Amino acid sequence: MTNLIGLHGRYALVPPQTFVARLTNEWTTTYHNMPSAALKALWTTMANTYQSAILDTAADVTPRWRILWPPTGSGKTLGAKVYAALQAEQNAAEPQKTPVGILIVTRLIAQADDMVAAINALAGRQVAVADHSAQRATNEQLHASDVVVVCRQGV
Template identity: 45%
Template sequence: MTTVIGMHEQYALVPPLEFVSAMTDHWTQTLRMPSSSPLRSLWQKMGNVFERTIIDNISECDARWKVLQPPTGSGKTQGACLYSAMQAKRNRDALGNLKPVGVLLVTRLIKQADDLAAQVNVMAGANVAVAHHSKSETDADDIGRYDVLVVTHQAFVKELAPQIRTVA
């Protein structure tokens, strides 16, 4: 799917229904968990929210944050990792014809950041994600080469929050 935002910019975004299909396959084949209509409905909502959030951010729209609060065990983390891997693949498949879309995942602990980056890389079949935190050896040049950046909440607040406040 090609999404035109603004007058001249085109982005390759992951279609929500394609995400649902991939998530269903991942859930049933890789994780060997039973799927259901309510889960697929939730995953479609996740895909819609991810896509809408990306479009709003690209458009610099002053949209409200969307918060999803599905129950434990419904695929939130798996879905975030899979969507990130799918977006990274789309960026690679665009072959410079479309603008890439980066993904930022924020988590609480350093180990979680490392694990999420590793999981996205496995799902993408390539080294597309990197973790950045106080114990990582990544710098600004390193992180700019990746489609997916996983940071701890502490790193996010320390490094990005001051920039956000000055912009607002």
């Protein structure tokens, strides 16, 4: 059994409540929707799932699939963008901790480019870079980015 408790203090992790609050803000201010208690519970599950995957990877635990399969329109894509931007913010806010990188895989090149633009807009600075056949990121860009977005065709 691997002890994951010590890893919480070692890595710059996004608190689930911070994720839910930020996603709620985007949901209401940008999309003019009112989230339900059920949506907020789903978003908490998303945050906990992301954090669990990060901690398992950090602990070198054999990876297992985690599938989030909420219905269309429940904030999956927006949640991924918000989480990625928050992770970049957390990395910058806690330089004494090990930063966490995010890899996002999309189906199409245009989706990868859109995802990068949205994450950078949410973060308010360049934190994400796309790497695909239409635009290869340099080694320096990959190393300096908190988030790398590729499309399935470019993997």
